[in-house]
Amino acid sequence: MFISSKFHLKLKRGFSLVELMVVVALLSILAATVIPVAKVSFKRAKEIELQRNLRIIRKAIDRYKEMADNHLIAVKFGTEGYPPDLECLVEGVELVNQPGKKMKFLRRIPYDPMTNSTEWGLRSYQDDPDSESWGGENVFDVYSQSREKALNDTWYKDW
Numbered sequence: 754m755f756i757s758s759k760f761h762l763k764l765k766r767g768f769s770l771v772e773l774m775v776v777v778a779l780l781s782i783l784a785a786t787v788i789p790v791a792k793v794s795f796k797r798a799k800e801i802e803l804q805r806n807l808r809i810i811r812k813a814i815d816r817y818k819e820m821a822d823n824h825l826i827a828v829k830f831g832t833e834g835y836p837p838d839l840e841c842l843v844e845g846v847e848l849v850n851q852p853g854k855k856m857k858f859l860r861r862i863p864y865d866p867m868t869n870s871t872e873w874g875l876r877s878y879q880d881d882p883d884s885e886s887w888g889g890e891n892v893f894d895v896y897s898q899s900r901e902k903a904l905n906d907t908w909y910k911d912w
């Protein structure tokens with residue numbers, strides 16, 4: 754009998770179906786509350802990166818404009834002292850008082866985390882403020898080409 758009772762105890766070990774269903778139900782409820790919070794946190798992180806990248810590009814444009822206004826770099830007529838494109842901020846421009854030496858404003862063009870691309874919407878000084886087509890004369894400002902709304906209910910392209 755002693756052997757059969759040990760065998761009987763081994764068969765009773767484990768979880769019942771009801772216990773497993775309760776655990777699965779609790780995990781489902783927990784997952785249902787965590788997933789939306791994780792989505793918002795992920796989107797917020799992307800928005801912070803977008804703001805940072807926009808600030809980096811805009812500061813580089815401002816430094817280029819400041820140097821052009823101080824006649825430290827040569828600029829083409831009609832550009833109003835703004836860079837002709839974003840690539841010239843990476844490639845650099847030759848300094849007027851030091852021929853052969855280039856001033857670079859960006860190491861690389863930051864990417865837009867909302868579109869996962871380095872393609873930004875561009876505005877020239879001559880464009881209308883709300884225009885979504887770039888005139889091509891210069892780069893006065895940049896914006897995201899994303900068509901989505903931010904967590905604060907504004908459009909990313911308006912940042």
